[in-house]
Amino acid sequence: MNASHPAAATTKKINLSAPWIDERDEELVLEVLRSGWLSLGPTGPRFEALFAEAVGAPYCAAVSSGTAGLHLCMRLAGVGAGDEVITSPYSFVASANCAIYEGATPIFADIDPRTFNLDPAAVEAAITPRTKAVVGVDIFGYPCELDPLLELCERHGLAFVEDACEALGAEYKGRPLGSHGHPAVWAFYPNKQMTTGEGGAVTTGSADQHELLVSLRNQGRLETSSWLQHGRLGYNYRLDDLSAALGIGQLEKLDRILEARGAVAAVYGELLADVGVELPLPDDADHVRSWFVYVVKLPAGVDRNGVMARLAAEGVASAPYLPSIHLQSYMRERYGFREGMFPVSEDSSARTMALPFHARLERDDQEYVAAALRSALG
Numbered sequence: 223m224n225a226s227h228p229a230a231a232t233t234k235k236i237n238l239s240a241p242w243i244d245e246r247d248e249e250l251v252l253e254v255l256r257s258g259w260l261s262l263g264p265t266g267p268r269f270e271a272l273f274a275e276a277v278g279a280p281y282c283a284a285v286s287s288g289t290a291g292l293h294l295c296m297r298l299a300g301v302g303a304g305d306e307v308i309t310s311p312y313s314f315v316a317s318a319n320c321a322i323y324e325g326a327t328p329i330f331a332d333i334d335p336r337t338f339n340l341d342p343a344a345v346e347a348a349i350t351p352r353t354k355a356v357v358g359v360d361i362f363g364y365p366c367e368l369d370p371l372l373e374l375c376e377r378h379g380l381a382f383v384e385d386a387c388e389a390l391g392a393e394y395k396g397r398p399l400g401s402h403g404h405p406a407v408w409a410f411y412p413n414k415q416m417t418t419g420e421g422g423a424v425t426t427g428s429a430d431q432h433e434l435l436v437s438l439r440n441q442g443r444l445e446t447s448s449w450l451q452h453g454r455l456g457y458n459y460r461l462d463d464l465s466a467a468l469g470i471g472q473l474e475k476l477d478r479i480l481e482a483r484g485a486v487a488a489v490y491g492e493l494l495a496d497v498g499v500e501l502p503l504p505d506d507a508d509h510v511r512s513w514f515v516y517v518v519k520l521p522a523g524v525d526r527n528g529v530m531a532r533l534a535a536e537g538v539a540s541a542p543y544l545p546s547i548h549l550q551s552y553m554r555e556r557y558g559f560r561e562g563m564f565p566v567s568e569d570s571s572a573r574t575m576a577l578p579f580h581a582r583l584e585r586d587d588q589e590y591v592a593a594a595l596r597s598a599l600g
């Protein structure tokens with residue numbers, strides 16, 4: 223910062239997110255770096271065992287990203303050309319793209335305006351003879367309607383994949399996401415609850431699914447085959463040992479991270495109670511959120527871009543979380559999706575906005591954000 227420029231020295235800049243990296247993380251990553259065993263070493267399996275334990279899953283396969291994990295789950299489900307995969311339009315693009323990677327068509331079902339998650343009745347209405355799988359998303363860390371979704375998948379003979387990329391630490395009906403048996407996908411990009419830089423994981427309760435995941439992420443090698451023998455079409459979706467080491471450091475403090483994020487969210491709840499925006503849905507008996515982002519919904523008719531510009535002028539970052547996937551240009555061009563098809567998702571997309579949020583956001587900064595939002599809305 224330029225000390226001779228007092229205005230620059232006092233200008234606030236509050237970022238949207240920030241990872242929590244400490245000396246322990248540095249030490250673990252350095253250890254791997256110095257060992258010289260940077261991939262397929264002993265650190266990956268150690269991370270996988272700890273992650274499986276953290277979410278109460280019997281099996282965990284670490285992968286190079288959440289997107290890679292979702293793609294592998296399409297292979298697990300046997301999704302292929304001509305199939306349809308039903309998912310939420312109000313999500314990050316990867317939860318729909320994974321179906322396209324395998325030649326299937328993404329089919330959207332509208333969401334519940336309270337939770338922003340898939341409405342099971344809309345999912346059921348979207349099922350056709352070509353439907354192969356449903357990808358449920360725990361958007362913003364709030365658990366999707368697992369039991370109704372699993373029940374309808376079972377009744378119609380469909381595979382179910384949970385995109386839990388935003389929901390590490392969340393619980394459904396008293397049990398952590400990841401412990402319910404079906405494949406669940408996790409992501410560790412630096413804005414997530416925990417990070418490995420880039421990275422992800424797939425947890426499952428099935429030994430067979432786990433074996434297939436381990437082969438698919440490692441170029442289709444079989445457990446019994448040597449390095450240059452490949453039993454099936456696979457990918458390089460491995461997580462390297464440096465990333466896994468960082469993951470171990472993050473898991474060691476996961477409870478503290480989740481607690482701190484919950485506390486930051488509680489402070490926002492207090493500061494924003496009378497600002498005139500809709501706040502995130504509180505937990506109930508069946509759903510315990512893990513705080514990923516802090517997203518508020520503006521009243522209908524408010525110019526969100528104007529609000530975001532006024533926040534930016536005060537040094538407060540914000541983001542239009544989340545655009546509806548079906549209205550992305552490549553989706554419109556490829557499938558003919560258009561406005562009006564999923565009105566709840568579209569209305570949410572037009573009015574929701576993410577505020578700065580991370581585990582170590584200071585109360586002072588939150589007060590500054592709240593004041594800036596109040597004045598931006600006024």
Ligand SMILES: Cc1ncc(COP(=O)(O)O)c(C=O)c1O
Nearest residue numbers: 287288289314316387409410411
């Ligand atoms: C809901 C959801 N699905 C999938 C992903 C993809 O994860 P990654 O960025 O690790 O590929 C993300 C991450 O942003 C996400 O939020």
